[in-house]
Amino acid sequence: MPGKRLTVVVTRRLLERVETRLSELFDAKLRPDDTPMTRDEMIAATRDADVLVPTITDEIDAPFLAAIGDRLKLIANYGAGVDHIDVATARQRGILVSNTPGVLTEDTADMTMALILAVTRRIPEGLAVMQKGEWEGWAPNAFLGGRVGGRRLGILGMGRIGQAVARRARAFGMQIHYHNRKRLRPEIEEELEATYWDSLDQMIARVDVLSVNCPHTPSTFHLMNARRLKLMKPQAVLVNTSRGEVVDENALTRMLRAGEIAGAGLDVYEHGTDINPRLRELRNVVLLPHMGSATEEGRLEMGEKVLLNIKTFDDGHRPPDQVVPGML
Template sequence: MSKPPLSVVVTRRLPEEVQSRMSELFNVTLREDDSPMSREELQAAMQTADVLVTTLTDRIDAPLIASAGSQLKLIANYGAGFDHIEVEEAHERGIMVSNTPGVVTEDTADMTMALILAVRRRIPEGLAVMQSSPEDWAGWSPNALLGGRIAGRKLGILGMGRIGQAVARRAKAFGMEVHYHNRRRLHPAIEEEHGATYWESLDQMVARMDVLSINCPHTPATFHLMNARRLKLMKEDAVIVNTSRGEVIDQAALARALKSGAIAGAGLDVYEGGASEFEELRTLENVVLLPHMGSATHEARVEMGQKVMLNIMTLDHGNRPPDLVIPSML
């Protein structure tokens, strides 16, 4: 007798192609609207599902995991980041956690370069002028909206993993000098490929860069890695860009530095806390804010779904999911 299909609950509305294929493969409960599940809905799902498909808006903490039913085998995260899931608690209770690494690399690196260009060349300010009343633009002027060239500038990459290296490839093509700080130094051949200079001291690298790109994950070790002290080390004409996780930067300290002119600008696609937490940043002209668009391409979101389904199917066949997250990765 064949075993029944896995019971899968999806916490957010996913691309239609992904949902259709999931419906064919599993006994799936889909989210009809695009709102996040409440805590009560998450708890109910974890008490009945074999697999819970989560997104970064779902805070799966220790109490929720403790309340899960014995049938819950896998938390299959739709996304590469997993700092919103208590992985160690899940591991201790025999619940596996998987993610979708790799598929967002190129899109996130594209967005990083877009933010660097947007901040250095003041693109949003120019766009605002052209979208306002016609009389607000007096025509071309030699001194209007002067930005900064990026060719020849020093780019410091904090976190030289898949995405950091993809950013390095793009920056090199734009004529930037590539520097990086990483938990471990890369192989010399990789450094040579990217023309990248390694800095063992983050403080020393930060103090010398024209642009700093945050591309490391959020872990206990990287929380507020860019704190008030390190932000003060940056040059006054430097800019910082973050497409990774908001918690890596002390956001309150960043706002103070931007307001005081201690650093020239910032481009942010991720934030620490909710909307109220970055309200102050909205008022600053030297900041470009995006609504977490790093992986927002149709291709990436479909490929993320394919990764989720592969992890679930591998589990269903009695094997270890290929994208398993283990506590040692934290």
């Protein structure tokens, strides 16, 4: 669009450096405070936009796309996951979709290991005692957890993040097992010392810690359902830093309460902020508020990718991180 600045609507507050650059390059409509737009607010704002920059909290479904008119040409998502966007309908309406892949790999892998350690070593329980001033001194049998070295880690989804988790877990002495849509190349398996399982059921039954690192798609919804959760060892731990919808949260809660699974570390939830209250009460569960990507470095790199995707589109080229339905 020569001579005309793109109108870019941003649905949430981003890092100041990112917002400043957006304002320098485009006619940026920034959010004055860090609260989500209502659906009606977002529809109204998007009708006058060339580019929309949403986040994971914004549902861009077919009715939304039908309500916004024909001006919008690019959805430059601030985040890697796009399961909140109806990519197929957007494509049919001539709207491109881009995301920010790769930049959160290390941060999410760090958080996965943090949750594994937090659950197996009962760190939140110790922290709670200290914060309440109830600690009465060291005791031989107090807060006994388990050593992670030597345990079998099963990784569900061996993409960039899954492999980064495997590298960290190897440094802790864990044995790596994985299930993936496609088997890794032999040289990567050798580097990670990873054992591939074609059968997810067989892997689940053998591992001590299960890390969920696959995206949410129609084929992965409730992939960890009640039947599969029952295959896990009673001493096993489940950690999820991917998408909440992959795990049947109610079934997981029932099994944790019954002692059929030893513990869980969760950073994502099936129904967003509407978390099963019985899950909150459990001492063998560590719950975090979707902090896996929460580093300044990661959020800045996400913003830089958004900027690059919009600028490349503005220059008449295909955004480097364009998402198409066949990729999902």
